[in-house]
Amino acid sequence: MRLFADWHVHTRYSDGRGTPEEMVAAAARRGLREVAITDHGPRGMFIGVRDAGVYRELKAQAARLSRRYAVRVLVGAEANVISLRGELDVPAELIPELDVLAAGLHPQVWCRPWWRTLTWILPNRLGKTWGWLRERMRQVNTMALVAAVQNNPLTFITHPDLVMAVDLDRVARACAATGCAMEINTGHHYDRDAVVQAALRRGAPLVVNSDAHLPASVGALDVGARLLDKYRVPPEQVLNAIRPG
Template identity: 80%
Template sequence: MQLFADWHVHTGYSDGHATPEEIVAAATRRGLAEVAITDHGPRGMFIGVRDAGVYRELKEQAARLSELYPVRVLVGAEANVISLRGDIDVPAAIINELDVLIAGLHPQVWCRPWWETLTWILPNRIGKTVGWIRERMREANTTALVAAVLNNPLTFISHPGLVMVVDLDEVADACAGTGCAMEINTGHHYDRDEVVRAALCRGARLVVNSDSHFPEMVGELDIGIQLLDKYRVPPEQVLNARQADRKAVPGYLPGVADLPGRPVSSV
């Protein structure tokens, strides 16, 4: 199996340490056909984009870079889930212009309503070091993430189960119903096996990304490929995979624009 894209990469517009051009140059060196710049949504505490208009700036840069490099450059957002109702912090008008829409649970967001920052996010932060508190948040986290999957046109959810624990079977059920994929994130240490098992068991799709914050990590996806092999996941179930022996069709790269259920703009 080959992975032709890395659709989860951060730049200095959020908490990454690279310019968009450095990311695209790194993707070129890796031989990727596509890379998506997906900076954190604006309600991330000290790690988000300054406002959602930044994604429009990035679209302009991506169009220029796509001309200069042999890589299709996409722009997306790694939106934060900011309420137990599954709201995310990227407005619909911007979502319609994005190529990729990710949502993820992060224990450093300003919620709306604000008090959920105290009643939901703060216990998850404490739960990083206190196991019983972490477990007590599982139900609330699952409710929020499932609602985000059901209520937003997501391409995939980032690193399910990382830090903020969820019921992966319930999340996978929701993903299987909407076509949203579950990410195998190679940039963080967490139990990726259970994500793959839940997706396979419930029929959800998977996607492998680096979550790179540095140019040298762009396209570093080997851990994900090993997991896909270990569980014999068919390439059709992986959004950014194709058979290793499949020849690219001239002038056509199967990519995120071909995914069902997404309002995808031109790239």
């Protein structure tokens, strides 16, 4: 399957290593039609933007870079899910200004309320040692991610079931009902097959992204494209697939 866009890349404004221009130039070299800068939300510990105003700064840069390079530059956010009610760390008033809204579960966020960081995020780390706790956290993680899908206008959820385990079938059902895509993330090693299988069972959209933190990784989508071919996923089910004809 051929893909025309990479909608998940990070810059130095969060935990990436490249400037916006370096990431856009890399996308142009790859022959992409679109690239989206999606830096982490501000409540990500050590990885988030300094504040939500950064996204407006990036919008101004994107307009200039779109004129300079043969690629359409979008600006979005990889928001953090920060509560069991599915709240995000991107202000609601900013969301309409974004081209892409992604959200994911991350093990280094300040939750709302703050003490959930101790009772939700920290136990996910301990669950790697204690199996019963991992299953409990899997249920809680699923509840939070499903709530985020249902309560926010998400374009896609990032790397579901990476680090913080979820019930992929429940997540896929929520995504199918809302039109939110499940990401095949080529930048991490995890069970991507299970994500595709759940999406196919439940009819959820998919999207393939690099999660690039370096210019060299932008548009490195071949692993995801081959996975789509392996399961004969129709292009109509993939947001960034080139449709035949």
